[in-house]
Amino acid sequence: MDGFAQWLATTSASATIQKTLWLIPVMQTIHIICVALVFSSVAMIEFRILGVSKAQTMAQTAHRFVPWIFSGVVVLALTGAVLIVGEPARSLPSFEFQAKMAFLAVALALTFAFTSSVRRHAEIWEENSGARLMTSALALVALAAWCAVVVYGRWIAYTVVH
């Protein structure tokens, strides 16, 4: 990974991003805005799970917010890729970056599983059942994983470069 990061840093794409002064802050701004949209969408679904918000059915809540999670993640990946090409040594070899990607994989897998569960068994959310308790627990684990993505994401900036 160190070798790849060093090679990426020598490419003309990396040099262009470095030289275009507005590019990195603009990419970071779009990245932060998408973090906000994804995190809030996750929060809205958690509120429905925990019963903080009961106005809508789980199927309605998922229909409203899940697309924002996945399309937000796509934009996050694209802006994140530009940031990585611009400063590969800051992200790729860092423990924080790798931990962030691992938690992202967990969060995405759980969100996929949750979404398909709601699609197939929407009725369990409108009654009290064991299946509901199990899925709620998984959703809370997903929330914890999303939080870890945010924490490690911010901590990439404080990676100790060896």
Next chain:
Amino acid sequence: MHWFMGFLSWLGETPLSRWIAESFWAFPALEVVHVFAISMVFGTVVIIDLRLLGLASTSRRYTAMAHELLPWTWGAFVLAAASGSLLFSSRPVGYFEDKDFGLKFVLMGLAGVNMLVFHFVTSKHVTDWDRGPTPWAAKLAGALSILLWIGVVYLARMTGFTIVQGGA
């Protein structure tokens, strides 16, 4: 103004400020809290603004959504202000003299004015459009709100570049 700069210099030398500035983890940890808080502020504001624009959640009553979400917006705003104040205290004079940082508060002020106009003028007749299409004034408030808050996030990010060489 002289007394105020004196206050900022004093604030930067308090033990808490020095600890935030010098600790390995205090500043990043406060940034993480700030990121979570602004995520909830921005996200909940956009959910309400998209409803005002008629672009999402159109099947829901506006007042029911606002009643459900605004306590989270304000709670997160208080958390963002508290963590932001602590971040500010680590380098008060530097932040105060930073143009992007100042402009960020101008845009937040404008977002506040937009919100007050909506609250005291536009939403007076909310019962007329609570379930149906929103009037142009409500759409304008929603659009202004989204644009102003995007500007706030951009200027906040720029502050990190303009206040410290190299950024963090």
